Amino acid sequence: MNSFQDRERAFEAKFAADEDLQFRITARRNRLVGHWAAQQMGLTPEETEAYAKSVVQADFEEAGDEDVIRKLLGDLVSAGVDIDELxxxxxxxxxxxxxxxxFIEESN
Structure with a gap:
């Protein structure tokens, strides 16, 4: 029975590590896309950093990417950038x- 419990704990630990990694990758993606959007809108370097952080924070509003897409699309269109949801x-x-x-390059 101990072997089964050890395997279960190992599985749970791997699952937690995988979820943490996915969270960190998604947060980095949001920061990167925030920088991209800021560049499209012509923001200053200081405004760009603040905007990228706001995109990361927007992802906590609801599960999935729809909250981030809604924010980016709304902000870009409001700034006069010719872009659609696609x-x-x-x-x-x-x-x-x-x-x-x-992340792969950092881990090597």
């Missing part, structure tokens, strides 16, 4: 790949 989703996908790549 463009925002494409940027999110690209920044997710970049965030994963950065």
């Amino acid at each position: 463009g925002v989703r494409t940027a999110l996908e690209g920044k997710m790949a970049e965030a994963r790549r950065q």
Whole structure:
């Protein structure tokens, strides 16, 4: 029975580590896409940092990416940037790949 409990604990630990890693990758993706959006809107470096943080915080409003997409799309359109929801989703996908790549490079 001890072997089963050890395997169960190992599985739970791996699950927790995987969830933590996914959370960190998503937060980095949101920061990266926040920088991208700030550049599209022509923000200053100081405004860019604050905006990137606000995009990360927006992800805590609800589960999934819809809260981030809504924020980005609303802010970009309000700033006069010619973009649609597909463009925002494409940027999110690209920044997710970049965030994963950065984590892989950091772990090597």
